[in-house]
Amino acid sequence: MDFGPYLLLASLEGAVTAAVLALTAVGLSLVFGVMRVVNVAHGEFFMLGAVLAWWIASHIGGDPALGFIAALILAPLAVGALAALADMTILRRVNYDPERTIVATIGILYILQQVTLMTYGPEARPVEPPFNSRLALPWFEWGETGLQMYFPWGLSTTSYKLFVIAAAAAVLMGVWALMARTRIGLLMRATQLDRDMALAFGIPVERVYAMVFGLGGALAALGAVLIVPIQQAHYLMGGDPLLLSFIVVIIGGLGSLPGTVVAAILIGLSDGIISVFFSPTLAKILATLLVALVLVFRPEGLFGMKTR
Amino acid sequence: MTIKTPKSTGTTRRGALKTLAGGAAAATSLPLWARYAQAQTSEPIRVGFQMHRTGIGAAYGRWYGRTTEAAARIINEAGGINGRPLEIVAEDDGTDPKRGAEVVEKFATQLKCDIGYGTLFSHVVAGSAPRAGELKLPYFIVSEGHQLASGGLNRYTVQPGITDVKSQVKAMAPFVASTLGKKVTMIFPDYAFGHDHRDFFSEAIEAQGGEVVAKLAIPPTETSFTKYFPKIPRETEVIYHVMVGPAVLTFVKEMGEFFGPSRPEMFGFIDSLEAVDISSPGLEFLEGTYFWEGMPRYAQADQTPYDKFFREQVGVDANGASVADPKDVATYAHMFACWETLFVIKAGMEAAGYQSFKDRPALIEAVEAMTEMPQSNEHPQGAKLFNGKTHQVFGPQYISQVTDGKLVVKHTASIEDTLYPDETDYTTQSF
Numbered sequence: 034m035d036f037g038p039y040l041l042l043a044s045l046e047g048a049v050t051a052a053v054l055a056l057t058a059v060g061l062s063l064v065f066g067v068m069r070v071v072n073v074a075h076g077e078f079f080m081l082g083a084v085l086a087w088w089i090a091s092h093i094g095g096d097p098a099l100g101f102i103a104a105l106i107l108a109p110l111a112v113g114a115l116a117a118l119a120d121m122t123i124l125r126r127v128n129y130d131p132e133r134t135i136v137a138t139i140g141i142l143y144i145l146q147q148v149t150l151m152t153y154g155p156e157a158r159p160v161e162p163p164f165n166s167r168l169a170l171p172w173f174e175w176g177e178t179g180l181q182m183y184f185p186w187g188l189s190t191t192s193y194k195l196f197v198i199a200a201a202a203a204v205l206m207g208v209w210a211l212m213a214r215t216r217i218g219l220l221m222r223a224t225q226l227d228r229d230m231a232l233a234f235g236i237p238v239e240r241v242y243a244m245v246f247g248l249g250g251a252l253a254a255l256g257a258v259l260i261v262p263i264q265q266a267h268y269l270m271g272g273d274p275l276l277l278s279f280i281v282v283i284i285g286g287l288g289s290l291p292g293t294v295v296a297a298i299l300i301g302l303s304d305g306i307i308s309v310f311f312s313p314t315l316a317k318i319l320a321t322l323l324v325a326l327v328l329v330f331r332p333e334g335l336f337g338m339k340t341r
Numbered sequence: 342m343t344i345k346t347p348k349s350t351g352t353t354r355r356g357a358l359k360t361l362a363g364g365a366a367a368a369t370s371l372p373l374w375a376r377y378a379q380a381q382t383s384e385p386i387r388v389g390f391q392m393h394r395t396g397i398g399a400a401y402g403r404w405y406g407r408t409t410e411a412a413a414r415i416i417n418e419a420g421g422i423n424g425r426p427l428e429i430v431a432e433d434d435g436t437d438p439k440r441g442a443e444v445v446e447k448f449a450t451q452l453k454c455d456i457g458y459g460t461l462f463s464h465v466v467a468g469s470a471p472r473a474g475e476l477k478l479p480y481f482i483v484s485e486g487h488q489l490a491s492g493g494l495n496r497y498t499v500q501p502g503i504t505d506v507k508s509q510v511k512a513m514a515p516f517v518a519s520t521l522g523k524k525v526t527m528i529f530p531d532y533a534f535g536h537d538h539r540d541f542f543s544e545a546i547e548a549q550g551g552e553v554v555a556k557l558a559i560p561p562t563e564t565s566f567t568k569y570f571p572k573i574p575r576e577t578e579v580i581y582h583v584m585v586g587p588a589v590l591t592f593v594k595e596m597g598e599f600f601g602p603s604r605p606e607m608f609g610f611i612d613s614l615e616a617v618d619i620s621s622p623g624l625e626f627l628e629g630t631y632f633w634e635g636m637p638r639y640a641q642a643d644q645t646p647y648d649k650f651f652r653e654q655v656g657v658d659a660n661g662a663s664v665a666d667p668k669d670v671a672t673y674a675h676m677f678a679c680w681e682t683l684f685v686i687k688a689g690m691e692a693a694g695y696q697s698f699k700d701r702p703a704l705i706e707a708v709e710a711m712t713e714m715p716q717s718n719e720h721p722q723g724a725k726l727f728n729g730k731t732h733q734v735f736g737p738q739y740i741s742q743v744t745d746g747k748l749v750v751k752h753t754a755s756i757e758d759t760l761y762p763d764e765t766d767y768t769t770q771s772f
Contacts, residue, residue: 039571046568155399157587161622167598186575187599264564267587269396273564309568313560 038172038185039309045190047305048298049263052201053256055297057274058281059208059290060252066288067225067245070124070134074141075253076275078116081145082108082254083160083266084153090160098163101262108258109251116250117243124246125239142271149268162262165193197259204255205294212290221245225288277304280320284327286337296335385428386421386690388413388683389448389478390459391469396436397561397586398462400616401672405459405483406431408676411655412683422690427683430454438468445469449476455698456686459483459679462585463534470494477772479701481686483678485509487537490733492765496772497701499708499732501725502682503635503675504759506537511761512738512754513608513633514545521606521631522578523551528569529583531558538583538610561586570599583610590617597626607631611638611741611748615672618662620746627743631751634739635674636722639747647721651677660747677722684719685711685727702772708732709768726756730766735759 061075085108090100119141127133170188174181212218223231224241232238253274257266264270281300285292300320307316327334390409393402413427421427430452434441441460448454456479460466463486473480474495482489482500487507489500517525525546529535535558543553554574559566563586573580584592593613597604607630619627638661640648651657655676656664663669685708693700693707709729716724723737735756741748 042571043568046565050565150395155395156403156616157590159590159621165623167601169601186603187571187573187601189598189601191598264591265588269587270564305568309571313563313568 035172035185037174038170038188040306041170041172042188042190043306043309044302045194045305046309047302048198049194049260049301050304051298051301052198053260054274054277054281054301055205055294056201056256056259057253058278058285058293058297059205060249060256061278062282062285062288062290062293063208063221063252064246064249065282066290067221068124068129068242069131070129070246071131071138072246072249073135073138073275074119074145075138075249075278076271076273077142077145078112078250078271079253079257079274080149080266080268080271081112081115082257083261083264083270084149084268085111085254086258086261087158087160087266088153091158097161101160101163101258104160105255105258109254112254113247113251117247120243120246125242129242146268146271153266153268155268157265157267159265160261162193164196165191165262167191168195193262197263200259201256204252208252209290217241217244277320280324282334283324284335286334289334289336292334292336383425385426386423386695387428387430387452387454388686389444389452389454389457390429390431391434391441391444391448391457391465392431392459393436393461393465394431394433396434398436398465399587401461401675402433402436404616404672404676405461405679408655408679409459409683412680415654416683416687422687423695427687434460434465434469436462436465438464441465441469442472445472445478445480446476449473449478454478455695455701456481456704458682458686461485461675463488463537464532466494466498467533470498473497477701479704481682483675483682484534485537485675486534487541488533490728490731490764492731492767494732496732496767496770497705499705501685501708501711501727501732501734502680503678503734504736504738505733506534507541507761508733508735508759509610509633509738510538510542511545512758513740514542514549514551515758516631516740516752516754517579517581517608518546518549518551521608523549524554524576524578525551525581526555526557526573526577526579527553527581528557528559530561530585532561534585535561535583542581559584559592564588564591566592566595567599570596577605579606579608580604581608582613584613585615589613589615590621593617593627594621594623597623600626609633611635611674615674616670618668618670619743619748628746630743632741632743632748633674634741634748634750636677637739637741637748637750638671638673639749641750645716645721647716647718650718651680651721655680681714681720681722681725685714688719705772724756728763730768731763732767 057079064070064072086104089104089107093100093103123137124134127137167189169184171182172185220236220241223236224238228238281296282293285296304316392406409429413429416427432444434444445457448457457473458481460469460482461484463484466482466484466486467488470480474497480498482498483503485503485506487505488494489498490505527539529538539556554577555572557569557572559569609632611632611634640659657671658664661671661673689704689708693703695704711727714720714725725734725736727734738754739750740752742751
C-alpha cells in the first residue's frame with residue numbers, strides 16, 4: 034500500500050482506539066481526581082460493560098439495533114450502580130486510605146473477573162452492530178491529468194467505526210458539560226479541590242464519592258459497549274484497557290480531563306500508526322517509555338497542575 | 342517434687358496435630374482403598390486430561406472435553422480397559438505453558454494418574470512435555486505441532502491421534518499452487534504452531550514453484566487486526582490464513598472489511614473459524630474460499646457410517662454444532678483426535694497388558710509398535726499410519742470450499758501426500 038493511504042488507514046484505526054480509550058481513561062481520571070483512589074478494578078468495569086452488552090443484546094433479540102441501543106443505555110447504568118455499591122460497601126469502609134484502596138480494588142478486580150468466568154464462561158461472544166457497511170475511501174494524487182481521485186486497494190473503514198468515534202466525542206462533551214456547567218459538577222470540583230472544606234460547607238462528600246465512582250465505572254462500561262460489536266466480549270478483556278488507561282492518565286495529568294482526552298488521542302493514534310508501520314509491541318514499548326519520561330521530567334503530567 | 346518437662350509428656354500440641362492430620366487423611370482415603378483393597382485390578386485407570394478450559398484455547402477445551410467424555414463412556418460401556426474402568430481426571434491449564442507443566446506434575450504426583458493426555462496448544466505442549474518426560478509419565482498430546490516429530494521432545498510423548506502441521510501443509514501446497522495461485526501472503530499466529538505453518542508451508546510452496554511474498558505474524562492474544570493488513574502486498578494472489586484465540590471471528594470479519602469487493606483468492610486453515618458459525622454476519626465474503634479441515638464440519642453427501650456414529654455419540658448435528666444448541670459450533674476439525682487418541686491408549690494398554698505405573702514403558706513400546714489403523718468407529722476421521730520412530734501419526738487431509746454458506750469437501754489428500762522423511766528416532770532413547 035502507498036504511504037498516503039496507509040497513513041490514513043492507520044490514523045482511522047488509531048482514532049477508534051483513541052475514542053474508546055478516552056472514555057475509559059476519563060472514568061479512571063475522574064475517580065482519581067475527585068477521590069484520590071487508584072482504581073485497579075477499572076478494566077473489569079470495562080469488561081463487565083461488554084459482557085452485559087452481550088447478555089442484554091442476546092436476550093432482546095429481534096433487530097440488532099434494538100438490542101444494541103438497550104445495551105448502550107442499560108449496561109453503563111448497571112455497571113455504574115455496581116461501582117457505586119462497591120464504593121459504599123468497600124472503599125468507604127477502608128476510609129479511602131490510599132494503600133488499602135489499591136489492595137481493595139485489586140480484590141474487586143479478581144472477584145469481578147472470576148464471577149464472570151464462572152457465570153458467563155471463557156468464550157468470546159460477539160454483539161451484532163446496529164449497522165455496519167464498508168466504506169471505501171478515496172485518495173487523491175497528482176497524475177498526468179492533474180488531480181486524480183482513485184480508490185486504493187484495502188483503504189476502507191466501516192460506518193460503525195465512524196459512529197464509535199462520533200459517539201465517544203459526544204459523550205466526552207457531555208462529561209465536560211456535566212463537570213463545568215451543572216451543580217453536581219460544581220460539587221465534584223469542590224470536593225476535588227478540598228475535601229474537608231467541602232464537608233464544612235455541607236457538601237455530602239460521601240454521596241459525591243459514590244456518584245463519582247459510579248460515573249467512572251459507567252464510562253468504562255460505555256466504552257466497552259461501543260467496542261464490543263467490533264471486538265468481542267471476553268472475561269479477560271479488561272487487562273489492556275486498564276494498562277492503557279493508566280498510561281493515558283499519567284501522561285495527561287492525574288485528574289485533568291482535557292489532559293486525559295489529549296493523551297488518549299496521542300496514545301491511540303500513535304498506537305494505530307506505530308503498530309501499522311512497525312509492530313504493535315513497539316507501540317506499547319514507546320507508550321510505556323513515554324510514561325517513564327513524563328514521570329521523570331513532568332511528574333504532574335502534561336496538563337496536570339503542580340500540587341501546592 | 343519434680344517438675345515434668347514438656348518433652349517427657351506423651352502428648353504435645355505438635356504430636357496431637359500430627360495424629361489428627363494422619364487420622365483425617367486416613368478417614369478421607371478409607372472408602373477408596375477399602376473398596377479396592379481386595380482387588381487391585383478393579384481400580385480405575387486414571388487418565389489425566391490436561392484441558393484448556395480457560396484462556397485462549399477455551400473453545401477447543403470445551404469440545405475436547407465433550408469428545409473425551411463420549412469416548413470414555415463408550416470404552417467403559419464396552420468393559421473398560423483390561424477389565425478396569427477408565428476415569429477421566431480433567432484439570433484446567435488455562436492454555437498457559439507454565440501452568441501446563443504444573444498440571445502434568447499434579448497428574449504424576451498428586452492425582453496418581455496413569456498417563457497424561459489431551460493437550461492442544463503447542464506452546465503449552467512445549468512447556469509441559471519436558472516435565473512429563475522427567476516424571477516418566479506417558480503423555481499423549483493432541484496438538485498438531487511439529488516439535489514432537491522433529492525430535493524436540495522425548496520418548497514419553499506421543500501423538501497418535503492427529504497429524505502434524507508439516508504433513509498437513511505439505512499436502513495443501515500442491516492444491517494451493519495449482520488451483521489458487523503462486524504468490525502467497527501468509528497470516529499466522531506468532532507462536533510455535535504458527536511458526537510451523539510459516540516454515541513448512543514456505544518450504545512446501547517453493548517446492549511447487551510458488552513463493553511467499555509476505556509473512557504477517559500476529560500475537561494470538563491480539564483483538565484488532567485491520568492494522569496488520571496493509572502489509573499485504575498488492576501482487577498477492579492467495580491469502581493463506583491461520584489464526585487462533587478468542588478473537589478469530591474479529592480477525593476474519595476485519596479481513597473481509599479490508600478487502601471489500603476485490604479480495605484475492607483465499608486459503609485458510611479452519612482454525613481461523615473453529616467454533617465460529619460460518620453464517621455469522623460479516624463473513625459473507627468467505628463464499629467460494631477454501632479451507633483445510635482435519636475432519637469435515639458439515640456432514641457430506643458421502644458421509645461414512647463412522648462419522649455418523651461419532652457425531653451421534655458426541656452430540657453434534659449435521660452442521661457441526663451442538664445438538665442441544667445450534668449456536669454452539671464445535672471445533673469439529675480437531676476434536677476427533679481426542680476420540681482417536683483415547684482408543685489408541687486403550688489398544689496400547691491392552692497390547693501391553695497394562696496393570697500399574699511400572700508398565701508405563703511397556704505402554705509406550707506398545708504404541709510405538711503400532712502402524713496401520715483402519716478407518717472405523719475408533720478412527721472416524723480416516724485410516725491412519727503411525728510412525729513409531731517419530732511418535733507421530735499420519736492421515737488424510739480435507740480441503741473444503743464454502744458453498745452456499747456450508748463447507749463442501751473438494752479434495753482429499755491421501756496419507757502418501759503427507760509423508761516426509763523421519764527426522765528423529767525416539768526408540769533409541771532409554772526410558
